[in-house]
Amino acid sequence: DAKTTQPPSMDCAEGRAANLPCNHSTISGNEYVYWYRQIHSQGPQYIIHGLKNNETNEMASLIITEDRKSSTLILPHATLRDTAVYYCIVRVWDSGGGADGLTFGKGTHLIIQP
């Protein structure tokens, strides 16, 4: 799976949009971009994923650049409960039978300031 690069930490004011960048310059055509977050000592929580189109769900939006070499996770109205480590992960979907586990990198520690 391609490697990702994220800033180690970010701050964001409560109520503002949090924009978390991720670089995945070696991503290949069949790799999806997944975002997870982990609140202290809890299990990682799935947020969103996409291939090349922008995606939105009730939690966040995912913007993927046209060349797919980078993406941004957007939390539109950050709250204190959004303080967590956010992981950007690229993963091959092997519909032929592979069950690849996610490979977690270092992630971004997002701190929401009151």
Add this chain to the structure above:
Amino acid sequence: AAGVIQSPRHLIKEKRETATLKCYPIPRHDTVYWYQQGPGQDPQFLISFYEKMQSDKGSIPDRFSAQQFSDYHSELNMSSLELGDSALYFCASSSRDRPNSPLHFGNGTRLTVT
């Protein structure tokens, strides 16, 4: 909605003892994954199973073994425990029938080896 259930939540063992961790996936999920997260570390993939067969293997020590049963639940067996095995152990599940199905994680078992 039903989530991934792990038991026990906490486990304390002594060196050289054995431990068994259990994971009950989300209903109709056929694939389970095990992860280990040491203090201050990111989750590390150990092993995965699909339809009771080992599907992928990560950095799982030889002292550990796992299996998936006919009801899709999984158990991680750990023998000759060492102090360094103290960690959070997460189980995740997904459904291969749904393309690009994300992994959903349980809240983990905290293993302390003394």
